[in-house]
Amino acid sequence: MLLGYSMGAMPPMMASGEGAEKIATWISTGMKGDAPAEFGACASCHGADGKGMNGMSPNLAEYDDILVAKVLEHGKKGAIGEMPSFKSRLNPTQVKAVSVYLQSIQGE
Ligand code: HEC
Structure with missing residues (x-):
């Protein structure tokens, strides 16, 4: 995908x-x-x-806003399985919040 x-x-x-x-x-x-x-x-x-x-x-x-939004919209196929799309479950404000959170924990 x-x-x-x-x-x-x-x-x-x-x-x-x-x-x-x-x-x-x-x-x-x-x-x-x-x-x-x-x-x-x-x-x-x-x-x-x-x-x-x-x-x-x-x-x-880094997992920037664009990458986070694209992964949440399209889902992602990885080695252990596939993450589904969250397109219908998250609004743009929630997508942005997820992105801000992921950036805040980067490098921890
Ligand atoms: C012809 C253009 C092109 C070249 C050359 C290229 N990439 Fe990519 N790469 C892309 C595109 C476009 C995607 C997104 C594909 C998708 O939608 O899943 C991608 C995705 C990735 C991802 C996954 C990002 C993520 O988290 O989803 C990694 C890691 C990556 N590339 C690393 C590399 C490395 C390392 C090289 C060199 C060895 C490389 N790429 C060469 C175009 C390219």
Whole structure:
């Protein structure tokens, strides 16, 4: 299930093996310092800073308002199952509240 970003779907096999490990480590430790060279394959869509180029694609640095709203609207398929859409259950104010809360607990 896609999240509805204007860039659409992400192509598979953008990175693998050691390159993928380096990118994952850099992103999960807060994107400090220079990006690994392998991130060049991602920067064309996610931006050099990984923040999604103003909503064109997902922000990889944090769960921003756009990403939270898209996940709540479209649901999300993960490795252990699928989260349903909350579109009919949350109004825009509630979506914003969820987003503010998620940002407040980031990095804890
Ligand atoms: C051609 C453009 C493009 C490239 C290149 C690309 N991505 Fe993406 N990426 C996207 C789009 C569009 C989505 C959202 C897809 C969806 O709707 O589920 C996405 C989704 C993601 C997500 C999931 C975000 C979330 O929480 O839902 C991650 C993580 C990610 N990309 C990481 C990467 C990494 C790492 C690379 C480089 C190895 C990369 N992407 C290369 C376009 C791209």
